Amino acid sequence: MAVGQRVGIAMILSIESSCDDSSIAITEIATKKLIYHKKISQELEHSKYGGVVPELASRLHAQALPAILSECEPWFSQLKAVAVTNAPGLAVTLIEGVIMAKALSIALSIPIIPVNHLKGHIYSLFIEREARFPATVLLVSGGHTQVIEVESLDTMRTVATTMDDSYGESFDKVAKMMGLGYPGGPLIERLAREGDAKRFAFTVPLWQSPLIAFSYSGLKNQVRLAVEAASEVDYPDIAAAFQTTATAHLIQKLKKYFKAHPPKRFAIVGGASANRYLREQLEILLAPHGTELLLADLKFCSDNAAMIGRVAVEHFLRGEYTDHRSIAVSPRCNL
Ligand code: KG4
Numbered sequence: 382m383a384v385g386q387r388v389g390i391a392m393i394l395s396i397e398s399s400c401d402d403s404s405i406a407i408t409e410i411a412t413k414k415l416i417y418h419k420k421i422s423q424e425l426e427h428s429k430y431g432g433v434v435p436e437l438a439s440r441l442h443a444q445a446l447p448a449i450l451s452e453c454e455p456w457f458s459q460l461k462a463v464a465v466t467n468a469p470g471l472a473v474t475l476i477e478g479v480i481m482a483k484a485l486s487i488a489l490s491i492p493i494i495p496v497n498h499l500k501g502h503i504y505s506l507f508i509e510r511e512a513r514f515p516a517t518v519l520l521v522s523g524g525h526t527q528v529i530e531v532e533s534l535d536t537m538r539t540v541a542t543t544m545d546d547s548y549g550e551s552f553d554k555v556a557k558m559m560g561l562g563y564p565g566g567p568l569i570e571r572l573a574r575e576g577d578a579k580r581f582a583f584t585v586p587l588w589q590s591p592l593i594a595f596s597y598s599g600l601k602n603q604v605r606l607a608v609e610a611a612s613e614v615d616y617p618d619i620a621a622a623f624q625t626t627a628t629a630h631l632i633q634k635l636k637k638y639f640k641a642h643p644p645k646r647f648a649i650v651g652g653a654s655a656n657r658y659l660r661e662q663l664e665i666l667l668a669p670h671g672t673e674l675l676l677a678d679l680k681f682c683s684d685n686a687a688m689i690g691r692v693a694v695e696h697f698l699r700g701e702y703t704d705h706r707s708i709a710v711s712p713r714c715n716l
C-alpha cells in the first residue's frame with residue numbers, strides 16, 4: 382500500500398496544464414488534505430525563447446502528464462472525480478489536461494469537475510484549510526493582473542484589470558530584453574536586489590489617471606529604451622528601478638481603491654505574488670487599515686494542481702460536476 386493510501390477514503394485527482402507547468406494532485410475530499418502533489422515545470426525548455434512557446438508546451442505536457450499519472454495508480458480505486466483546469470489558458474495546453482481527464486473519467490467511471498484556473502489561484506490560499514471570505518484579492522500572474530472582490534466560490538467580481546500586459550508578464554519581457562531567460566520574475570527580483578532603484582527614473586503608469594486599472598506596456602517601453610542605451614553593468618539598477626515602478630503602480634491603484642472600499646481581508650495570489658518586494662510594499666500599505674493579509678504558501682503561488690484540487694473539492698461537495706462528453710476548453714474565459 383502506498384504512503385498515505387487508506388482504503389475507502391474518497392479522493393479527487395486534479396490536473397493542471399493551462400500554461401507551462403504539468404501538475405497532478407490528489408486531495409482527500411472530507412479533510413481537504415493534500416495526499417499527493419507533483420509538478421514538472423518546463424522553464425528550462427522555454428528559457429531559450431524568452432517566453433512560453435505554446436506548441437512546445439503542449440508536447441511537453443503530453444510527455445510529463447502520463448509520467449506523473451503513473452505514480453497515482455495506487456489511489457485510482459479511491460477517486461470519486463477527476464478535476465481539470467479548462468479555462469482560461471493556452472488552448473493547446475489546456476486540451477492536454479482535458480484529454481487526460483476524459484480518459485480517466487471513462488476508464489474509472491467517475492465524473493469530471495471543470496475548474497477555472499483563476500479560482501484555483503484564489504483557493505491556493507486555502508490548501509489543507511477552510512476558505513475564508515469575503516476577501517479582496519490581487520491576482521498577479523503571467524496572464525492576469527486583477528483585483529477581485531470574492532464573496533464565495535461562485536460570487537467573484539473583477540473590479541480592476543490590466544489594459545495591456547500583466548505584472549508578471551512585464552517581468553518576463555524585461556528579463557528577455559536583458560537576455561536573462563524565462564521566467565523573468567525571479568530573475569529580475571534577484572538582479573534588483575543588487576541594484577540602485579534611484580539611478581533610473583521611470584514614470585509610474587497611469588499616475589495622473591483617475592482610472593483604477595493597470596497598464597504595463599508604457600513602462601516596458603521605457604525600460605526597453607534604457608536597456609538599449611545601457612551596458613550590462615547597468616542591468617541591476619534598471620531591474621531595481623523597473624521592479625520599484627511596476628510595484629508602485631499596483632500600490633498606488635490599490636490605495637485609491639481602498640479609499641472607497643477599505644478591505645477587512647486582503648489576499649495576493651498568482652505566480653508573481655512570490656515577489657518579496659511586492660509583499661513588503663503591500664504590508665506597508667495595509668498596516669494603517671488593520672487589514673488581515675492572506676498569502677499562499679510560496680510553493681503554491683505559481684501554477685499547480687493542488688489549488689485546482691482544492692477548488693474541485695468545493696464543487697464536488699455542491700454536486701457540481703459533468704461528464705466526458707460535456708466538458709469544453711475555454712481559453713479566454715475569465716472568472
Ligand atoms: O501563476 P503563474 O505560475 O502562471 C500564470 O498563470 O500566468 O505565474 C507566472 C508568472 C510569470 O510571469 C513569472 O515571471 C511571474 O509569475 N513571477 C514573478 C515572480 N515569480 C514568478 N514575477 C515577479 N516576481 C517574482 N518573484
Ligand code: ZN
Nearest residue numbers: 522652683684
Ligand atoms: Zn496561473
